[in-house]
Amino acid sequence: MTLDTLTFDLDDTLWDNQPIMEHAELGHFTWLNEALSARFPELTTTQGSFADHFPLESYLARRQDIARLYPTRRSDFTWIRRHALFDSLIDYGLSSQDARHWSDAAIERLLELRHQLRPFEGVESLLKTLTQRYRLGAITNGNADLKRLSLDAHFDIIVSAGEMHMPKPEPAPFLFALDRLGSTPDTAMHIGDSWKEDVLPAHQLGMQVAWIAPLGSTTDSLPARVHRLAHVNELPGLLARLAA
Numbered sequence: 001m002t003l004d005t006l007t008f009d010l011d012d013t014l015w016d017n018q019p020i021m022e023h024a025e026l027g028h029f030t031w032l033n034e035a036l037s038a039r040f041p042e043l044t045t046t047q048g049s050f051a052d053h054f055p056l057e058s059y060l061a062r063r064q065d066i067a068r069l070y071p072t073r074r075s076d077f078t079w080i081r082r083h084a085l086f087d088s089l090i091d092y093g094l095s096s097q098d099a100r101h102w103s104d105a106a107i108e109r110l111l112e113l114r115h116q117l118r119p120f121e122g123v124e125s126l127l128k129t130l131t132q133r134y135r136l137g138a139i140t141n142g143n144a145d146l147k148r149l150s151l152d153a154h155f156d157i158i159v160s161a162g163e164m165h166m167p168k169p170e171p172a173p174f175l176f177a178l179d180r181l182g183s184t185p186d187t188a189m190h191i192g193d194s195w196k197e198d199v200l201p202a203h204q205l206g207m208q209v210a211w212i213a214p215l216g217s218t219t220d221s222l223p224a225r226v227h228r229l230a231h232v233n234e235l236p237g238l239l240a241r242l243a244a
């Protein structure tokens, strides 16, 4: 069966996500702490800074609690962060109006920092070439906005699975993308780095899978239709081999 459709995971498939998220995590939290100290000096004087009360670790713990409380939104990371910041700001002593304003502002700062990323070398031209032959979709649990990265023009559909409350590894975001692309699993390939969230669900649906494999992971006994690549730039070679 000839492939006509490619769906891509984003984080750690088209760019290296960990450093950018570490930068954004610390950056927006530090920004919020400093902004609050400047805006509410009396609070800082009487009870210490926001970060004294809610260090970064408790921000993370609060997010984990919220994800457990709202399982259907467990992959809507922006919503969870906003919720955690709002609750912490209320506990710190802000009015709900101020807590809303400052949690929104911190999230906006987070999203700015989060999009200061660079796709891997060659990704843009790779996508551009692939659009000549394939319909392209993006399926992400994360909060990267391809519009902000000027990569949206290459994709016929972008599925923000986390924000749509159907996170991978559920089959729903794959089926939704394929349906919107007018395709079926037997003529489609998914490309992603996560064995659990990309490879397994796409394989179970009957798609071909290009697994962007982390260093050191095993190559033993891959299932049929699962192909291991060290880097997304190896994709054209794989597609050529499959078409031969």
Ligand SMILES: [Mg+2]
Pocket: 009, 010, 011, 012, 013, 192, 193, 194
């Ligand atoms: Mg990924």
